[in-house]
Amino acid sequence: MHIxxxxxxxxxxxxxxxxxxxxxxxxxxxxxxxxxxxxxxxLREMLIEHYPGMTQSAITKxxxxxxxxxxxxxxxxxxxxxxxxxxxxxxMVAAAAAHRAASFEAADFLMDYLKSxxxxxxxxxxxxxxxxxxxxxxxxxxLNRWR
Amino acid sequence: MHIxxxxxxxxxxxxxxxxxxxxxxxxxxxxxxxxxxxxxxxLREMLIEHYPGMTQSAITKxxxxxxxxxxxxxxxxxxxxxxxxxxxxxxMVAAAAAHRAASFEAADFLMDYLKSxxxxxxxxxxxxxxxxxxxxxxxxxxLNRWR
Amino acid sequence: xxxxxxxWVRERIGVPQESVETEAATVNDLIAELSSRExxxxxxxxxxxxxxxxxxxxxxxxxxSLVGVREVAFFPPMTGG
Amino acid sequence: xxxxxxxWVRERIGVPQESVETEAATVNDLIAELSSRExxxxxxxxxxxxxxxxxxxxxxxxxxSLVGVREVAFFPPMTGG
Numbered sequence: 001m002h003i004x005x006x007x008x009x010x011x012x013x014x015x016x017x018x019x020x021x022x023x024x025x026x027x028x029x030x031x032x033x034x035x036x037x038x039x040x041x042x043l044r045e046m047l048i049e050h051y052p053g054m055t056q057s058a059i060t061k062x063x064x065x066x067x068x069x070x071x072x073x074x075x076x077x078x079x080x081x082x083x084x085x086x087x088x089x090x091x092m093v094a095a096a097a098a099h100r101a102a103s104f105e106a107a108d109f110l111m112d113y114l115k116s117x118x119x120x121x122x123x124x125x126x127x128x129x130x131x132x133x134x135x136x137x138x139x140x141x142x143l144n145r146w147r
Numbered sequence: 148m149h150i151x152x153x154x155x156x157x158x159x160x161x162x163x164x165x166x167x168x169x170x171x172x173x174x175x176x177x178x179x180x181x182x183x184x185x186x187x188x189x190l191r192e193m194l195i196e197h198y199p200g201m202t203q204s205a206i207t208k209x210x211x212x213x214x215x216x217x218x219x220x221x222x223x224x225x226x227x228x229x230x231x232x233x234x235x236x237x238x239m240v241a242a243a244a245a246h247r248a249a250s251f252e253a254a255d256f257l258m259d260y261l262k263s264x265x266x267x268x269x270x271x272x273x274x275x276x277x278x279x280x281x282x283x284x285x286x287x288x289x290l291n292r293w294r
Numbered sequence: 295x296x297x298x299x300x301x302w303v304r305e306r307i308g309v310p311q312e313s314v315e316t317e318a319a320t321v322n323d324l325i326a327e328l329s330s331r332e333x334x335x336x337x338x339x340x341x342x343x344x345x346x347x348x349x350x351x352x353x354x355x356x357x358x359s360l361v362g363v364r365e366v367a368f369f370p371p372m373t374g375g
Numbered sequence: 376x377x378x379x380x381x382x383w384v385r386e387r388i389g390v391p392q393e394s395v396e397t398e399a400a401t402v403n404d405l406i407a408e409l410s411s412r413e414x415x416x417x418x419x420x421x422x423x424x425x426x427x428x429x430x431x432x433x434x435x436x437x438x439x440s441l442v443g444v445r446e447v448a449f450f451p452p453m454t455g456g
Contacts, residue, residue, distance in 0.1 A: 034375055048374075049304075051300055051351070051367060051369070053351050053365070054348060054367070058351075079374060090375075091375060111375055114374050114375045115372070115373070115374055115375035116372055117353065117372065118372060118375075119300070119367075119369065119372055119374070120375075121300060121301035121373050121374075122373045122374075123301070132370065135370070135373050
């Protein structure tokens with residue numbers, strides 16, 4: 001299990017290549033990369049706040065549950081905080097398993113839980129001002145898929 | 148849509164980084180990489196045969212359905228044929244969308260259909276001889292999820 | 295007891311954290327006590343359905359006991375990922 | 376008509392493709408005709424539930440008409456991905 005919480009940019013491709021290398025039991029690797037989206041062309045900056053004392057342990061708990069439940073060979077979570085620009089990666093997860101179903105489900109599970117259970121908050125700065133991103137009801141609903 | 152069928156190795160990380168760059172409407176990128184697995188430590192080589200006249204058009208049809216159905220910003224399919232060694236990537240797909248649900252579902256759909264509807268056949272060479280990999284009933288069943 | 299605030303809760307209350315002397319038995323009691331002290335707390339805690347609470351860095355609920363708790367954190371629903 | 380074989384079908388029949396002169400109306404008719412010609416075809420086509428067929432590079436079925444078809448391919452279920 002590899003978990004990193006950092007303000008620095010990261011290289012999703014290099015992380016994917018470094019992940020789960022040299023394991024003969026891995027047949028399937030799924031990755032998810034979240035990117036700062038700027039649909040209206042008006043986003044100047046995304047600020048991500050987190051709760052340092054809680055972040056690492058909350059993510060570790062979620063990742064451990066994924067590893068146990070899907071018998072993963074390995075899993076990876078990287079999440080940034082601080083100031084991000086449009087087009088930059090916000091975070092990524094990866095799950096490696098023998099078969100594709102486990103790697104897909106585990107990565108999907110990791111994303112659903114990170115979204116609603118890891119202590120991060122996003123704020124968007126546009127020409128109109130600064131707004132905290134609101135949680136969506138559907139994000140909370142998504143957790144029911146895994147119960 | 149980017150579709151490549153090739154005997155050469157490819158760099159999954161570099162492909163992921165090159166994919167869906169510079170698009171402001173992309174918030175989520177899911178990738179799947181299939182790797183030559185050698186659980187028993189006895190695999191010498193994997194040979195992949197394909198049907199050249201049909202492969203590109205079959206994959207294009209599957210990818211186009213994914214793009215239409217999930218309104219993807221873009222999708223990528225790379226599949227190798229020929230001689231592969233344990234640990235090497237066999238193929239990858241990637242799906243880019245505004246939101247995570249679409250990118251996960253589309254990548255999962257692409258994999259299910261590529262597995263059972265793209266004309267590739269795998270043969271494994273071990274110390275015991277050469278065996279064609281048998282299709283699994285569950286692979287055909289997986290297609291029912293999308294009907 | 296160390297009380298922390300994140301995101302718009304932090305902005306509304308005006309500090310990221312503070313030390314609070316309290317005899318509050320539960321999270322709800324602590325919210326009532328803080329809200330009675332100053333308007334900025336009352337404003338931040340007006341709608342607890344829009345809030346989440348963590349006790350000693352674990353998600354908890356508003357009825358939970360504060361006995362033995364050293365750190366309470368209030369924040370809106372998380373928006374990571 | 377060009378007839379192609381892949382994977383173990385190719386190995387059992389012994390050639391990757393061949394030109395076949397036939398009046399067969401359907402895929403099933405073609406299978407019956409080839410199987411009656413030589414044992415290697417009969418062996419390869421013994422269990423059509425283990426086979427798939429493509430007509431002019433599109434997946435099809437064994438009852439399909441061969442009218443106008445230029446290329447028929449036989450192969451086991453695909454195992455890509």
